[in-house]
Amino acid sequence: MASVAPTFYTNQVQVTDEVANFSPEVVEEMYLHLTKYPPDRKRSALIPLLFVIQRERGYVDNEGVNFLARFLDLEVTDIWETVTFYSMFNLRPVGKHHIQICKTLSCRIIGEPKITEHICNRLGIHVGETTDDEKFTVSLVECLGSCGTAPMMQIGFDYHEDLTTEKVDKLLDSLS
Amino acid sequence: MEIKAIGCEPLQLKRVHLENSHTLKVYQENDGYKWLKKAMEMSPDAIIGEVKASVLRGRGGAGFPTGMKWSFVPKDSPKQKYIVCNADESEPGTFKDRYLMERDPHALIEGMLIAAFALNSQTCYIYTRGEYKYLIDIMDEAVEEARAANLVGKNILGSDFSCEVYTHTGAGAYICGEETALLSSLEGYRGHPRMKPPFPAVEGLYASPTVVNNVETLTAVPQIIEMGGISWRDLGTEKSGGTKLWSVSGHVKKPGVYELPMGYADMERFILEDCGGMLRDDKKLKGVIPGGSSVYIMRANDVIGKKVLMDYEGLVAAGSLVGSGGFIVIDETVDIVDSTKNLTEFYKHESCGWCTPCREGTDWLVKIFNRIAEGNGRPEDAQLILDLCDNIEGKSFCALGDAAAWAIQGAIKRFPEDFKPYLNGQKTTSTEPEARKF
Numbered sequence: 001m002a003s004v005a006p007t008f009y010t011n012q013v014q015v016t017d018e019v020a021n022f023s024p025e026v027v028e029e030m031y032l033h034l035t036k037y038p039p040d041r042k043r044s045a046l047i048p049l050l051f052v053i054q055r056e057r058g059y060v061d062n063e064g065v066n067f068l069a070r071f072l073d074l075e076v077t078d079i080w081e082t083v084t085f086y087s088m089f090n091l092r093p094v095g096k097h098h099i100q101i102c103k104t105l106s107c108r109i110i111g112e113p114k115i116t117e118h119i120c121n122r123l124g125i126h127v128g129e130t131t132d133d134e135k136f137t138v139s140l141v142e143c144l145g146s147c148g149t150a151p152m153m154q155i156g157f158d159y160h161e162d163l164t165t166e167k168v169d170k171l172l173d174s175l176s
Numbered sequence: 177m178e179i180k181a182i183g184c185e186p187l188q189l190k191r192v193h194l195e196n197s198h199t200l201k202v203y204q205e206n207d208g209y210k211w212l213k214k215a216m217e218m219s220p221d222a223i224i225g226e227v228k229a230s231v232l233r234g235r236g237g238a239g240f241p242t243g244m245k246w247s248f249v250p251k252d253s254p255k256q257k258y259i260v261c262n263a264d265e266s267e268p269g270t271f272k273d274r275y276l277m278e279r280d281p282h283a284l285i286e287g288m289l290i291a292a293f294a295l296n297s298q299t300c301y302i303y304t305r306g307e308y309k310y311l312i313d314i315m316d317e318a319v320e321e322a323r324a325a326n327l328v329g330k331n332i333l334g335s336d337f338s339c340e341v342y343t344h345t346g347a348g349a350y351i352c353g354e355e356t357a358l359l360s361s362l363e364g365y366r367g368h369p370r371m372k373p374p375f376p377a378v379e380g381l382y383a384s385p386t387v388v389n390n391v392e393t394l395t396a397v398p399q400i401i402e403m404g405g406i407s408w409r410d411l412g413t414e415k416s417g418g419t420k421l422w423s424v425s426g427h428v429k430k431p432g433v434y435e436l437p438m439g440y441a442d443m444e445r446f447i448l449e450d451c452g453g454m455l456r457d458d459k460k461l462k463g464v465i466p467g468g469s470s471v472y473i474m475r476a477n478d479v480i481g482k483k484v485l486m487d488y489e490g491l492v493a494a495g496s497l498v499g500s501g502g503f504i505v506i507d508e509t510v511d512i513v514d515s516t517k518n519l520t521e522f523y524k525h526e527s528c529g530w531c532t533p534c535r536e537g538t539d540w541l542v543k544i545f546n547r548i549a550e551g552n553g554r555p556e557d558a559q560l561i562l563d564l565c566d567n568i569e570g571k572s573f574c575a576l577g578d579a580a581a582w583a584i585q586g587a588i589k590r591f592p593e594d595f596k597p598y599l600n601g602q603k604t605t606s607t608e609p610e611a612r613k614f
Contacts, residue, residue, distance in 0.1 A: 036301075036342040038256075041382055043364035047347050051306070085366035085528070086347035088306045104268045105469060105518050106425040109510050142350065142522050143268040144307050147425030147502070148177045148432050157309040 019070065020063035026056060030071065042072045046082055050089055059090040087141070095130045095137035097175050100154045103140040106147035111163070115151050116140065118165045122172065135175075178432030179275060182440070182450050184411060187399050187419050188392065189435045192279040198314055200321040203282040209327055211398040215290045216335055218401075223294035227397065229405030231417030236262055236353065236390030237468060237500040238575070239488055246387055248377035249295050255384040257297040259288055260362065263304040263311070263391050264346050264353040267468035268522060269502025272421040272433050273391035277304070277311045280395065281318035285328065285341055287394035290401060292339045295387060299340050303358055306347040315343045350526035354574050355388040356380075357528065368530045369574035392421055412438025416487035420498070422446075426505035427455040436486055443484035443494075447505055459507040463591070466491055467499020469519050470579030472586030473512070496586075512594040514605050516587040517545040523580035534577035537568040541584065551604035558599055561588055 022030075030049055037044035046068070053064035060083050069076045083089050090098075101107075101116050116138075120126060123136050130137040146152040149161035160171060181189050191197045191206055203209070215223055228243030249257060261284065265273040277284060288300045304312050319341050322328040330338045344362055346352050352361045356370035359381050380386025396418060400408045409417035416438035425431045429452030440446065447461065448454070454461060461476040466486075474496050478484070484494040491498050506515065524538040541564055548557060561584060569581035588595055597603040 036344070038382065041363065044344075044362060046364035047306075047361065048345050050347070051345065082364060082366055086306070086349055087525075088348035103518070104522055105465075105515055106269055106504055108518050109426060109506065109515065141348075142525055143266055145265050145271040145274050145305070147269050147271050147504070148423060150425060150431075154307060157307075159310070 016062045018063045020067040059093050096135050098137045100139045100141040102144045104143035107150040110150045112151045178430045181435035184437040197279045211401040212286050212289050215401045220294045226405035230400045230408045235392035249385045258381045258386040259291045259297050259300040260388045261302040266350040267500045269504040270468050270500040271423045283395040287397040290397050302343045306345050312343050351528040422501040422503050424503045427507040428505045438487040440486040443479050462508045463506045465504040467497045468502035471497040471499045475590050512587050512591040519583045520545050531573035533568045534572040548598045549605045553598040553601050555599050
């Protein structure tokens with residue numbers, strides 16, 4: 001759950017008036033989310049829609065937020081207010097495969113430090129960084145609810161559990 | 177990983193090992209949705225009466241009696257009423273809801289529908305943490321299956337009861353497991369907790385009467401309708417009814433999800449026999465955190481030979497809490513200063529920043545723990561940490577602050593020997609990999 005972008009708080013956000021474009025299929029998907037909530041409570045769809053923006057644009061960017069502001073009749077600041085609270089929203093681009101290693105107690109006492117060290121050494125980056133080929137980003141996150149199968153990590157949305165360094169190697173080899 | 181019942185017939189875990197247990201077909205072959213039918217023939221008050229009689233207590237961590245929570249919903253309110261399932265399972269050490277939703281999603285839907293019928297609600301939301309995206313997909317599929325069978329939607333089973341079930345996603349915030357913060361999040365805002373009263377039962381989602389229940393609480397409801405409240409209660413003890421799932425992790429041979437009757441005796445047998453004993457035979461038990469990271473840690477000698485009963489009263493008597501049932505077993509290789517530092521970082525990261533005691537307090541705790549871990553501890557730090565905890569506990573806006581304080585107070589009071597060398601500046605934690613510093 002750790003944010004990938006601590007720099008967000010120190011760097012100025014690039015503000016633009018540009019509005020993102022989405023394919024009709026994606027817009028339709030967004031309308032489907034709206035149907036779950038009362039018509040006067042469109043803001044409820046904000047978090048699910050931000051995940052759509054992140055999936056389509058790689059991270060939650062200005063243009064995507066501008067689109068959502070129009071789509072939900074909200075101010076741009078309303079949306080940033082929500083975005084910056086939740087750690088799953090990336091505020092800058094991440095690698096193609098976002099490796100999120102669980103660092104909380106059950107994982108830590110059963111081998112997380114070794115797994116983290118191994119992955120960082122293998123990829124030649126530190127936690128919070130992205131490889132030069134923009135393929136991998138490594139983050140440490142808080143408990144992902146996989147304590148019985150610790151140590152574990154999530155790549156994108158996929159859970160990988162009962163990790164060993166050999167298993168990690170195999171997994172990273174298989175990712176293109 | 178083990179998923180099984182010990183000391184009772186599996187109830188919550190009845191179907192989890194069946195092939196395709198997540199499908200409507202298998203669920204219905206095993207009496208699924210029969211109890212919704214039965215409930216719809218009962219009066220709403222009778223359903224609430226059964227849940228009250230069952231002494232079912234909220235399984236998310238707070239342990240509030242579910243029947244009582246339901247009875248707070250004003251019947252005469254003209255407003256729409258909402259049932260919200262709290263599937264934001266993020267308490268460190270807890271992973272039971274995940275397997276219930278993965279393998280038995282229809283039990284959750286049935287439980288929600290019974291609750292909706294009893295409380296005259298037409299809309300249910302399942303708020304699932306964002307990381308569990310695969311579970312949201314499973315739930316969506318299950319809801320569609322149920323809708324096709326006229327179990328969700330308009331005129332359920334030909335009656336005049338209509339109810340929609342929707343999934344909703346969180347986005348990585350532990351605080352959203354707190355029910356009022358969850359509702360803020362569900363409305364599209366930052367996950368800040370709200371002032372109570374008014375309680376959600378009166379003014380919750382969209383300022384309407386709302387009941388927020390944990391997954392395991394709701395999946396117990398069909399069982400209560402099936403067995404009757406009293407018989408369900410009698411599976412456990414008088415004050416802690418029924419069975420409970422415990423998520424076991426850490427240094428045991430067989431971690432997993434275990435269903436135990438409330439009042440199971442005793443904790444020592446549970447760890448050393450049922451869970452296969454210590455992970456490494458030559459390493460002794462050092463401590464147990466029995467209810468998710470937010471409760472007091474127990475020393476091995478408070479467990480071994482003490483016949484600790486595993487229910488709400490038994491754990492309070494033993495100096496801890498049931499919490500969410502996230503059972504973290506710790507062996508003698510673990511440095512309690514390091515493990516407590518880890519949890520302090522967790523609470524600092526997850527503090528929502530709304531109130532000063534929690535936001536500033538957890539930040540200072542991390543700073544002090546970092547200084548101690550670097551070998552700059554001072555003897556007066558123990559009291560400093562306890563004073564800080566005292567300024568958080570009971571003074572923060574919601575229970576997150578209390579949770580942070582309890583986790584730390586427990587460790588520092590019960591494992592002084594681990595803290596001592598640090599407080600004299602004689603020790604540094606050496607297990608930090610270089611990568612962690614960034």
